[in-house]
Amino acid sequence: MDMTVKGSDILVHEPDLDLDETLDCGQAFRWRKIASDYDCTYTGSFVNDKLTVSQVKKGEFIFHNTTEADFLGKWCDYFDFATDYSELKRCFSEDETLSKACAFAGGIRLLRQDSWECLISFIISQNNNIPRIKGIIDRLCDNCGGDFPTPEQLAQETPDSLAYLRSGFRAKYLCDAASRVNSGETDLSAIAAAPIDEARAALKAIKGVGPKVAECVLLFGMHRVEAFPVDVWIKRVLAEYYPDGFPEFARDNAGIAQQYLFHYIRNLKE
DNA sequence: CGCCAGGACGCCC
């Protein structure tokens, strides 16, 4: 990645990024495509820091109204620009299916998201579809003036007071998660640094957090790239292409491989 | 209309 400052914008060159593939692949739910004269433009947030970012053409981006300090201190990390995805894809391409998945959507990057927002978002995601997940999270943030609620804010709610979310049976899970995080009973920073099995167990102590949601929080919210969320789509990939198990060589970055595979299988028409 | 969704829980055996 290289960057140059141009007025109030930051121009970025990064071949291993595609905004559509990265911001609309089911890892984050608060990015919205807006009309623009560029290839595509998205507006969204990291915690409560807003950003509008455009893809001018393949591999070329504009981070609008961003200072160099903001870019280097925040967005550079969020987009995981320090990681060499070309090297990762070369490694993955040893496997035939992974090779196809990387070729299909080579511009996916694993965003380094906020653990609290991820926890809440993926509790909402269970047995749900992506458009409706986005809608519920929209209503949650609209209720907080456009920002994502803090643990303290959400801990004051009850399943009844969250009825406006229309999140169904998940509302009671949101309340349990908020209560535990707000009280300190669940320490997300400590979990992020804990051995992976210990971290899994601590997350699953929260009501409504099972194996799948725990893996998503570890992967997307704590950047534990060895975490491997298995949903209905990945189950299909494993059954169809990996009857003898997922390749050992990709295990340390299984979560990133999972992102390529998830996007690949979901968009494969036949 | 019926089937499904980036699942987890509670109960049963």
Added chain:
DNA sequence: GGGCGTCATGGC
């Protein structure tokens, strides 16, 4: 420990 019905809601 594994299998199955249930849980709200709405996208398609």
